[in-house]
Amino acid sequence: xxxxxxxxxxxxxxxxxxxxxxxxxxxxxxxxxxxxxxxxxxxxxxxxxxxxxxxxxxxxxxxxxxxxxxxxxxxxxxxxxxxxxxxxxxxxxxxxxxxxxxxxxxxxxxxxxxxxxxxxxxxxxxxxxxxxxxxxxxxxxxxxxxxxxxxxxxxxxxxxxxxxxxxxxxxxxxxxxxxxxxxxxxxxxxxxxxxxxxxxxxxxxxxxxxxxxxxxxxxxxxxxxxxxxxxxxxxxxxxxxxxxxxxxxxxxxxxxxxxxxxxxxxxxxxxxxxxxxxxxxxxxxxxxxxxxxxxxxxxxxxxxxxxxxxxxxxxxxxxxxxxxxxxxxxxxxxxxxxxxxxxxxxxxxxxxxxxxxxxxxxxxxxxxxxxxxxxxxxxxxxxxxxxxxxxxxxxxxxxxxxxxxxxxxxxxxxxxxxxxxxxxxxxxxxxxxxxxxxxxxxxxxxxxxxxxxxxxxxxxxxxxxxxxxxxxxxxxxxxxxxxxxxxxxxxxxxxxxxxxxxxxxxxxxxxxxxxxxxxxxxxxxxxxxxxxxxxxxxxxxxxxxxxxxxxxxxxxxxxxxxxxxxxxxxxxxxxxxxxxxxxxxxxxxxxxxxxxxxxxxxxxxxxxxxxxxxxxxxxxxxxxxxxxx
Numbered sequence: 358x359x360x361x362x363x364x365x366x367x368x369x370x371x372x373x374x375x376x377x378x379x380x381x382x383x384x385x386x387x388x389x390x391x392x393x394x395x396x397x398x399x400x401x402x403x404x405x406x407x408x409x410x411x412x413x414x415x416x417x418x419x420x421x422x423x424x425x426x427x428x429x430x431x432x433x434x435x436x437x438x439x440x441x442x443x444x445x446x447x448x449x450x451x452x453x454x455x456x457x458x459x460x461x462x463x464x465x466x467x468x469x470x471x472x473x474x475x476x477x478x479x480x481x482x483x484x485x486x487x488x489x490x491x492x493x494x495x496x497x498x499x500x501x502x503x504x505x506x507x508x509x510x511x512x513x514x515x516x517x518x519x520x521x522x523x524x525x526x527x528x529x530x531x532x533x534x535x536x537x538x539x540x541x542x543x544x545x546x547x548x549x550x551x552x553x554x555x556x557x558x559x560x561x562x563x564x565x566x567x568x569x570x571x572x573x574x575x576x577x578x579x580x581x582x583x584x585x586x587x588x589x590x591x592x593x594x595x596x597x598x599x600x601x602x603x604x605x606x607x608x609x610x611x612x613x614x615x616x617x618x619x620x621x622x623x624x625x626x627x628x629x630x631x632x633x634x635x636x637x638x639x640x641x642x643x644x645x646x647x648x649x650x651x652x653x654x655x656x657x658x659x660x661x662x663x664x665x666x667x668x669x670x671x672x673x674x675x676x677x678x679x680x681x682x683x684x685x686x687x688x689x690x691x692x693x694x695x696x697x698x699x700x701x702x703x704x705x706x707x708x709x710x711x712x713x714x715x716x717x718x719x720x721x722x723x724x725x726x727x728x729x730x731x732x733x734x735x736x737x738x739x740x741x742x743x744x745x746x747x748x749x750x751x752x753x754x755x756x757x758x759x760x761x762x763x764x765x766x767x768x769x770x771x772x773x774x775x776x777x778x779x780x781x782x783x784x785x786x787x788x789x790x791x792x793x794x795x796x797x798x799x800x801x802x803x804x805x806x807x808x809x810x811x812x813x814x815x816x817x818x819x820x821x822x823x824x825x826x827x828x829x830x831x832x833x834x835x836x837x838x839x840x841x842x843x844x845x846x847x848x849x850x851x852x853x854x855x856x857x858x859x860x861x862x863x864x865x866x867x868x869x870x871x872x873x874x875x876x877x878x879x880x881x882x883x884x885x886x887x888x889x890x891x892x893x894x895x896x897x898x899x900x901x902x903x904x905x906x907x908x909x910x911x912x913x914x915x916x917x918x919x920x921x922x923x924x925x926x927x928x929x930x931x932x933x934x935x936x937x938x939x940x941x942x943x944x945x946x947x948x949x950x951x952x953x954x955x956x957x958x959x960x961x962x963x964x965x966x967x968x969x970x971x972x973x974x975x976x977x978x979x980x981x982x983x984x985x986x
Contacts, residue, residue, distance in 0.1 A: 374912040379757040383802040391429050391798035394528045398422040399814065400791020402521055403821065407783060413507040414517040416818045419790060420501065421448060421521030423814055426797040427807070428490050429525065433546030433587035437529045443487050445522030447478075448494030449515040455502025456511035464723045467503060471741065472716030474499055479711030482749070483704035483857060484695055489751050496715055496745045504722070504738030507822070547605050548644055550584040554612045555641035557581075559634040561619045562666075566628035574623055574936065575904075577616055578897045584609055585894065601647075604677075608644055611676040613890045614669035621662035621943040624936045632656055633663070636670045643677060650677045661947035662940070703857030711748050714845045718744035718838055736819060739831055743838035748846070752804050754912040755846045759839045765808025766835040770828035772809070773816045777828075786817045793817070847916060858921045861906045862928060865899035866966075869931050869938075872896045873959075876942045889942060896935045903928050927969045934962045 372380070399419040406415020425441045432440070451474070458470045478492030502514060509517070533545075557573070557580040564573040588609055615637060622629060633656040643650045653674055658664045690698075698704060722740040743766075747758050776789060793814035800806040816828065872892040907928055910921040941955040 374918070375754050375756045375914055378754055378912040379760050381803075382806075385802075388431060388798045390532065391426075391431075392795045394429060394525060394532065395426050395797050396791055396795035397528055398426060398525045399521070399794040400787060402524060403790050403818070404787050407787065407821070412783075413509055413822055414513060416822055417452070417501075417507070417509075417514050417517040418521030418524070419818055420815070421445060421498075421518040422525050423794065423797065423811065424448060424494050424497065425522040425525040426794060427801060427811075429529065429798060430801075431546070432583070433544070433550065434530050436546070436587050438526060440487055440490070441522060441526050441529065444490040444494040445519060445526075447491035448498040448522070449518045451495040451498030452502040452518045453511045453515040455499035455504075456514055458499075459503030460511075464720075464727065468716055468720045468723065471496075471499060471503070471719045472712050475712035475715035476708045478715075479708030480699040480704040482711070482751075483701070483707055483860070484698050486751065489749065492711075493745055493749060496711070497742045500715075500719065500738040500741040500745070503719075504741075505736055544601055544605060547584075547587045547602075548647070550580070550587040551605055551609050551612070552641045552644040553580045554584050554609065554616070555637045555644060558612065558615050558619045559637040559641065561623055562629055562634040562637065563631070565619075565623045566626055570623040570626075571932075574620060575901070577619070578901050581612075581616060581894065582898050582901060584612075585898075605644075607676045608640075608673075611669075611673035612640075613894075614886075615666065615673060617890070617893065617939055618662050618666035618669050618943060620936060621940040622666065624940040625660070625662060630657065633666065640670075640673055640677070650674050661944045664947055665943045698860070701856075701860050703860035706856040710845055711745070713848075714744045714748045714842050715741055717845070718841055721837070721841070722834070736824065736827070740834045740838050743835050744842055746808075747838060747842040754909060754914075755843065755917065756914055757912065758804060759843055761803070761805035762808050763836060763839050765805040766812050767832055768805075769809035769812025770816065770832050773813050774828040776813075777816075777820060783821045786821050789817045790814055790821075847914075858903070858906045858910050858924055861899070861903040862924055862931075865896070865903040865928070865931055868892070868896040868899040869935050872935060873938050876938050876945065893935070893939060893942075896938075900928065900932055900935065903931075923969070927966070930962060930965050930969070934959070934966065937962060 371377075399422040402422055403412075403415045403419045406412055406418065425445060428440050428444060429437065430440070454470070454474065458467050462470065474496060478495045481495075482489035482492040498518060502511065507514065554577070557577040561570065561573040561577050564570045588606060619637075622633075632654050636653040636656070639653055640650060642648070650673075653670050655667050655670065656663050658667050699708075718741040722737040725740075726737040743762065746752065747755075747762055749758070752758050753761070776785070780786060780789065793810050796810045797807070797814075800810040812831065816831065819827065872889075872895070875889055875892050903924075907921060907924050911918055911925065937955060937958050941951060941959065944952050944955060
C-alpha cells in the first residue's frame with residue numbers, strides 16, 4: 358500500500374440518549390457487606406416463618422426486606438436508618454390501607470382509593486429521594502395488601518412488614534463493614550465520606566487551570582453533599598454525643614473553607630504547584646486512619662485564594678486536634694417548604710401521572726380478575742405494582758425503564774420457570790429467596806438486572822404460599838403495564854410539561870440569589886462566615902439536584918425531552934455564577950473590596966440569566982441584583 362494512500366475509517370453513529378441510557382450500567386466494587394445483609398434478610402425471615410407455621414406473614418416480611426434491600430446503598434449507618442426506615446413506615450401504612458380497602462369495599466371504590474394514594478405518593482416523591490422511596494413503598498404495599506389473598510389481618514400484615522424492614526435495619530447497624538477505615542466501626546460511613554471531601558479538594562486543586570476543573574468541582578459538590586447527609590442523619594440526641602462523632606463534625610466543618618478556597622483557585626484558571634494539593638491529601642489520610650495530621654506543607658501565599666487555602670489548612674490542623682463538635686451548615690426544610698414542593702408544579706405533574714397510571718392499572722387488573730382471565734390465579738397486584746416502578750423517574754428515562762422492565766421480567770420469569778420445575782418445595786424456594794436477596798445489592802446497577810432478580814424472588818414467595826407457577830401471567834401483565842405507562846407518560850397534563858425540572862432549576866436560582874445577596878451585603882468579609890458557607894452549600898446542592906433532573910429529562914424520547922430544552926444552558930450559567938460568587942467572597946475576605954474582574958463577570962452572568970429568565974421561569978430576584986453588582 359502506498360504511504361500516501363488513506364484508509365477510510367467508518368465511525369458508528371452515536372446512540373440516541375434514551376437507548377444509551379438503557380444500555381448503560383453502573384460500575385464499582387461488589388458491595389460485599391450489602392450482599393451479606395441481603396442473604397441474611399428475606400431468606401432467613403421466610404424460613405423462620407415457615408418453621409413456626411406463619412408462612413403468609415413471612416412472605417410479607419420477606420417482601421419488606423426485599424424493598425428495603427433495594428434502598429440499601431453505601432453510606433453511613435445514620436443515613437441508612439432514614440433511607441430504609443421512612444419508606445418502611447410508608448409501606449406498612451400502605452399494607453394496612455390496602456388490606457382493609459380490599460376486604461371491605463368494592464372494585465370501583467377500591468380503584469378510587471388507590472388512585473388517591475397514587476396522587477399523594479406522587480406529590481410526596483417530588484420532595485426528595487427518601488420521600489420518593491416512601492411513595493413507592495406506599496403504593497406497592499397497598500397493591501399487595503389489596504391484591505394478595507392472605508389469611509392475616511391488616512394489622513398483622515403491617516407489623517410483619519415493619520419487622521421485615523426492621524430486621525434489615527438491625528443488620529445494617531450491627532454488622533461491621535469489611536475493610537472499613539480505622540476507628541469505631543459505627544462511624545465508618547461518616548469517616549469515609551469526610552475523607553472523600555478532602556480527596557475531592559485535592560483533586561480540584563490538581564485540576565486548576567485544566568479542562569477537568571469543572572468536573573472536579575462537581576465531584577467536590579457531590580462529596581460534600583454525601584458527607585453532609587452522612588453526618589446529619591437521625592440520632593437519639595440533637596447534638597453529637599461521642600468524642601468520635603464530634604471530631605468528625607469538626608473535620609467536616611474544617612473542609613468547608615478549604616473547598617471554598619479550592620473553588621476560587623479553580624475559577625481563576627491558573628495551574629497550581631503540586632504542593633497545594635498535598636495538605637488536603639494528608640488530611641484525608643488522617644480522617645481515614647483516625648490519626649494525627651502531622652506537619653502540613655504550606656502553599657505559596659502569593660494570591661488571595663492561596664492565602665485563604667493556607668489559612669484553611671492551619672485551621673483544619675487545629676480542628677483535627679480538637680474533640681469539639683461543629684455546625685454542619687445545613688438548613689432543615691420546614692413543613693411549609695416540603696408542602697410547597699409536594700404541591701408545586703413538579704409535584705402536581707408527577708402526582709397526576711402516578712395517580713393515573715396506578716389507578717388505571719388497578720382498574721384493569723381487577724376487571725381482568727373478576728372476568729376470570731386469571732383462571733384460578735387470584736393475585737392481581739402485579740399489574741399496579743409494576744406500573745408504580747415504571748412511572749418512577751428516579752429509575753431513569755421513561756423508555757429506558759419500560760425496556761429494562763420488560764426484558765428483566767421476561768428473563769426472571771423464564772429462569773424461575775426452570776427452577777420451579779426442579780427445586781423441592783418449599784425448601785428450594787426458600788433458598789432461592791435467600792440467593793435473590795444477596796443478589797439485589799449487585800443488581801441495582803442496572804434496572805433490567807434488578808427487575809430479573811425481584812421477579813425471581815416474588816415468584817418464589819408466591820409459590821411458597823401455595824399458588825401455582827405463574828411466569829407466563831407475570832410476563833403478560835408486565836407488558837400490559839409497560840404499554841399503559843408509555844401511553845400515560847406521553848399524555849398532555851394540566852400545566853407546563855417539564856414542571857419538575859423547572860421547579861428544581863427555580864430552586865437552584867433562588868439559592869444562588871440568596872448566596873450572592875449575602876456576599877454583596879458583606880463587602881469586607883466581616884459577617885457571619887458560617888451563614889455564608891450554609892448558603893454556598895444550599896446553592897451547590899440545589900444546582901446538583903437540578904443538573905440530575907435535567908440530565909434525566911434530556912435522555913427521554915424527543916417528544917418529552919423538547920419540553921426542557923435550554924435548561925442545561927441555564928444550569929451551566931448558574932454554576933458559573935455561584936463559582937464566581939465564591940471566588941469573589943474569598944477575594945473580599947482578603948482585600949475588603951470587590952475586584953473589577955469579579956464584578957464584570959458577575960454583571961455579565963446576571964445579564965445572560967436575565968435573557969433566559971422568561972424561557973425557563975427563573976425567579977425575578979436572581980436577575981434583579983445586576984444593578985447592585
